[in-house]
Amino acid sequence: MSELMKFEIKKRDAAGRICSLKTRHGTVTTPTLLPVINPNKMIIKPKEMKRLFGTEIIITNSYIINKHPELRAQALAEGIHKLIDFDGPIMTDSGTFQSYVYGDIDIDPLGIVTFQRDIDCDIGTILDVFGTPDQTKNEAENAVKCTVERAKQSVPLKEDMLLACPVQGSIFPDLRTTCAKELGKLNADIHPIGGIVPLMEQQRYLDLARIILASKRGLPIERPVHLFGAGHPVVFPLAVSLGCDLFDSSAYVKYAMEDRMIFPGGTSYLQKLEEIPCCCPVCSSYTASELLKVEKTKRIRLLSEHNLYISFEEIRKIRNAISEGTLWELVEQKASENPLLHDAMEELTKTKNNRWLEQFEPIVKSRALFYTGHHTTYRPEITRMYDRLFQWYHVSSDVIVLLSESAKPYHLSYENVISDIFSVCPEAEVVVDSMMGPVPIAIDEIYPFAQSVFPLYVDKDTKKVGTERLSVFLKGKKVIKWNGKRTLKELEKYSHFIKPISQDERRLRSVATMQFGPDAAETLFDGTLRIVKSKNTRKIRNVYCNDEHIVSMRAADGMFTLKLAGAKRIHKRFPSPRFRVIVDTDAVPFVQQGKSVFSKFVYDADNLLRPFDECIIVDTQDKLLAVGRCLLNRLEMRSFSSGQAVKTREYVNDDTLVIMQ
């Protein structure tokens, strides 16, 4: 990747990310949309776009400029920025799409790359071979081979231009992954996913999702991904949630020419609209019938404006959703409006895809998870917790008392019931049969069990999945459904009073197991425990063991913040690389001063760490340096050369504990 490009993650949700992308003509915040500019006919000038919609980067076509003698001469003499009068970053396409539309046209694959470089493009694109959905596998394979070969020959020509090398492979996921891997080996900078336009035209969103997932699997995670030719906002949320960063739109003007208006969920002909469901400046100034009376050229301009207002509004909505941790809600909401997107969502429920998504999914979010329909229960943050529940969680007894769904947090709505149960049988495992599946009462405060909102009536599939999860959990246990005094009477038979452990302690141990895995609780809480609770909320705040502050419990998500004393215990008990982010020797002095860890200094990390997980920071000799919170997973930490990987919280300094402000 070019030294000139810096791409770093600022915020994240699902496999989506808000990043900053540095180019020679300024920094761009992604995900974003690049309006397509026709250098021959600018309906809205790039400068105006910047003012009207906050456009940061545009895309134009080097093939058209090169073909047109005057434009070509001017571009070579003054540069592309002057030619189209835009001082921000400019990306160019190479004519691949024109080859697809108009058949064989004469373009020199390497000449077009040097031309883009010579007219000072910020991001140029190789001349790849457009893979259509109706290609045979053999044809698609040949197109991939040719694309990779041209990419290899083009990379040495780019100099200080960023180079985009598109992933092809038609609708064959294995070819897409192979192509992505081959291109990933090259010193390319950006990877468009190509051959998308015919799929968009036919609304084949299931194929689209498969192609994105297959391409992302093969691509270097640290490079921006551009969904080439997907200019309709209907697919933006899904594509972003799967890791796409850039979109381009020529649709805004193409549709405007046909009197079609883009809306977040679809497209409508102006003639068919009784009222325009939009309050953008255009639609606030004209009614549908007034717009129809406007002279054609002016109308194209007005409808283009509307189309871009809507498209950029959607980009902002997505970026907000990433910041809030509600991107899945937005994706699901879109899917509920469009049956073909609904099909695409099914692809994400498949175990293989769900597992791929899980590695990027933050461990906690600041907003509650909202049920929006039958896809919700397959969200990676939920499937992850059930994997952990089945594989890590220690069930305290062979007797399980099952409570029905109720207000959250469950341990408060069932306070008296629980106290009655434990007075008779203190070792009983009390479990709520929730809409998601079983929730043991000791972990009812952790994300997303408490921080989720489900309706009283859910769809059949959610019910079925919840029941399956419950039956896995209950397998081989004696289950008693709560039925008041009768249950208490029955429980007497099973009570052994062998392990008198307080409910608070059980909560600590259970949360530690769900957050850090088996054996973590024994390690962290081995000694004399002292639990400090909030006077107002009665929630656990701080936990001391042998008078050392081990962890704090976060009120918002019910999980632990690891303190340095806790980190020391973890470090001693678990061999490297578990829980560790290992930093290069160069970074050690900085971490020892409490500075955060930048990904370029990460030597290695634990593969089980997820974004926002607690971690311990060590040097290559496994000396404990600090404790902090991951912002990236291992793959990202090892791949990104720019941006923070871990936020350091407390550090070891000559064996004195220093707490960061």
Ligand SMILES: [Zn+2]
């Ligand atoms: Zn409008």
